[in-house]
Amino acid sequence: MKQVYICHDTITGIFSAIYDAWKENRDGDSGIALRGVIIPQLFCEYIEVEETVQKSVAVERLIKKNLGYNAYWDLYHALLSDDCERADAVYHTMLEARKVKDSKKIMEHLSNPHVAKVFELSRKVANEAHFFTEFIRFRELENGVMLSEITPKGQVLTCIADHFTNRFPLEHWMVYDKTHRVFLVHQAKKNWVLVQGEILDTEAAGRISETEEEFAELWKGFCKSISIEERENLNLQRNHLPIRFRQNMTEF
Amino acid sequence: MAEIIQEQMGIYDKLQILSDAAKYDVACTSSGVDRQGDGTGMGNCQKAGICHSFSADGRCISLLKILFTNECIYDCKYCVNRSSNDVVRTSFTPDEICTLTMEFYRRNYIEGLFLSSGILKSPNYTMELIYAALYKLRHECNFQGYIHVKAIPGAAQELIQRVGFLADRMSVNLELPTAESLRLLAPHKNRKNILAPMRLVQQKMEDNKQEIVLYKNAPRFVPAGQSTQMIIGATPETDYQILSVAESLYKKFELKRVFYSAFVAVNEDSALPARTGEGPPLLREHRLYQADWLLRFYRFEAGELLNEKSPNFNIFLDPKCDWALKHLEYFPVEVNRADYNTLLRVPGIGCKSASRIVKARRMGTLQFEDLKKMGVVLKRALYFLTCNGKMMYRTKIEEDYIMRNLLNTKEKLPDSVLGMTFKQLSLFDDMTPGQAILR
Structure with a gap:
């Protein structure tokens, strides 16, 4: 009977499930499902996974060692997407890698549907992350902290963290992912951290600094005056800057 | 005044x-x-560049694009800031430029600064001001983002050099494609003055490369290279002339980019084309960019795409298809044998798909289905290709026949051009009579 391992929708959860499935059942019929989004099937046995950091670290090491850093990058990014079958796709990609001659080249086997899926998801997340390096807007709060709120589809915070850390090393800044309720926090001259399980204090987040309004107005004015009226083309603008990003942008 | x-x-x-x-x-x-x-400090740069927003005309906003001043002693006919225009004049101070750049950058609005300027008092005086602003920005504010600055033609060499060490990219505007047009529309500028700083920047970049080999931490001079732009449609040059100018700029001055700017009528002047109500010549600009790509990445030469006899681009076909149709003697090309350069010239095959083909055919013979997966646009390529000696369908290798079919498949024009109406296309009708019916 097919064994399905059930886990929480986190990297630790999914890696723990992969750990168990890999250990007990890698030669049998097995799969991974996320809690809350599964549709129970007949002739399946569902197994609850005990989620631990140790399991997660072990799987990370296993992937890096056997499939290489590049494949790990793809698998990890695929897990950050919002697709409900991502855990299963990653697990089966790992299983497939055992069969190919050079496991490090697993991501080139795009004819395998699971590998193709991982490839697609990882590209999607990386592309979305790139959009956010472009479209994130910070506002200065009363206490000098730069705050940004975004509503991404995938969990892109870790993908953009290094970029902004390198860019604003001397600033206190914070990005809040409203979809997944996660903070990316950067303290001046330190490295970034992810903070989960906290809620944004909307009242404090609304207290902007004295000059903030002025710069926002300057920027809005600039965006208008830089456009050439004779060439106006809102379709083209929408192609480059999809509407869904605009809700958190100063100039819209 | x-x-x-x-x-x-x-x-x-x-x-x-x-x-x-x-x-x-x-x-x-x-x-x-x-x-x-x-x-x-603040800031970094990425090789591919980052756009931060898009304005209502669909162009990207990446840099804080401003003039230092719109006061100008010159009277270029096409320019909104010419000295004979009655417009409100103002200037930034270096402090204001620094504040705007730093505060916008901090909020992730922009990727850096694009600083151009009208000519205040004299080229040297203006260049000094620009230098002062950039110096402050780089050394006092410790800004490490992108800076694109205009070199003012006629400014002292030494000044341009000093500015070059603060900027990432420098550009000198060619303004108009030929010296004659420049004389007509920009009486205070001349070709020699424009090319001199371009040559200077080129030489300085070359020297700088040597320095960096010797001393790893030597300051970088214009690391992102130089570019230029010219206005299209204000003067009667043909596409052939414009493209030849661009080609020689790439070859002789090693420019990174040549930009084409469809002429937008802002002034009424007897030397300028009359305002027609048809808007800027966007399709022409688009064709020039397509041809520009062919020069830079597809190893074409201007003389192959256009010549004295047919000096303008076909409005119905992109330059590559147009070239292929006129040179059917080279086609069809065998996918499994043709070299990379030959593949590049096939309509529907791009740089990426050409190199994929070259790699993939080492593993086995390619079929048309494989080509599709590699990103070849078969609806265009099928008239010019064979796989194992066979064409995809039974087609004639005949100019009229292929032209008719290519026009049926409809070129996907970018939205920047699609906003146009049929009326605008009819601008070119007299050059290619009768073809308008095809559309």
Whole structure:
């Protein structure tokens, strides 16, 4: 009977499930499902996974060692997407890698549907992350902290963290992912951290600094005056800057 | 000369005026240099460049594009800031430029600064001001983001050199494709003055390369290279002339980019084309960019795409298809044997798909289905290709036949051109009579 391992929708959860499935059942019929989004099937046995950091670290090491850093990058990014079958796709990609001659080249086997899926998801997340390096807007709060709120589809915070850390090393800044309720926090001259399980204090987040309004107005004015009226083309603008990003942008 | 100079103007109004005056500059790219921040200031650069927003005309906003001043001693006919125009004049101070750049950058609005300027008093005086602003920005504010700056033609060499060490990209505007047009429309500028700083920047970049080999930490001179732009459609040059100019700029001055700017009528002047109500010649600009790509990445030469006899681009076909149709003697090409350069010339095959083909055919013979997966646009390529000696369908290798079929498949024009109406296309009708019916 097919064994399905059930886990929480986190990297630790999914890696723990992969750990168990890999250990007990890698030669049998097995799969991974996320809690809350599964549709129970007949002739399946569902197994609850005990989620631990140790399991997660072990799987990370296993992937890096056997499939290489590049494949790990793809698998990890695929897990950050919002697709409900991502855990299963990653697990089966790992299983497939055992069969190919050079496991490090697993991501080139795009004819395998699971590998193709991982490839697609990882590209999607990386592309979305790139959009956010472009479209994130910070506002200065009363206490000098730069705050940004975004509503991404995938969990892109870790993908953009290094970029902004390198860019604003001397600033206190914070990005809040409203979809997944996660903070990316950067303290001046330190490295970034992810903070989960906290809620944004909307009242404090609304207290902007004295000059903030002025710069926002300057920027809005600039965006208008830089456009050439004779060439106006809102379709083209929408192609480059999809509407869904605009809700958190100063100039819209 | 009616001129209003207002001393007490707020920064909001200044930004409005000086960005409005800068908007006709095309280049807003922030690409060409990779630089990590060193942790002591603010900013870094990415090789591919980053766009931060898009304005209502669909162009990207990557840099804070402003003029230092819109006061100008020159009277270029096409320019909104020419000295004979009665417009509100104002200037930024170096401090204001630094504040705007730093505060916008901090909020992730922009990728850096694009600083151009009208000519205040003299080229040297203006260049000094620009230098002062950039120096402050780089050394006092410790800004490590992207800076694109205009070299003012006629400014002292030494000044241009000093500015070059602060900027990432420098550009000198060619303004108009030929020296004759320049004389007509920009009486105070001349070709020699424009090319001199271009040559200087080129030589300095070459020297700088040597220095960097010797001393790893030597300061970089214009690391993202130089670019230029010219106005299309204000003067009667043909596409062939324009493309030849671009080609020689790439070859002789090693420019990174040549930008083409469809002429937007802002002034009434007897030397300029009359306002027609048809808007800027966007399709022509688009064709020039397509051809520009063919020069830079597809190893074409200007003389192959156009010549004295047919000096303008076909409005119905992109330059590559047009070339292929006129040179059917080279086709069809066998996918499994043709070399990379030959593949590049097939309509529907791009740089990426050509190199994929070359790699993939080592593993086995390719079929048409494989080509599709590699990103070849078969609806265009099928007339020019064979796989194992067979064409995809039974087709004639005949200009009229292929032309008819290619036109049926409809070129996917970008939205920047699609906004046009049939009326605008009819501008070119007299050049290719009868073809309008095909559409």
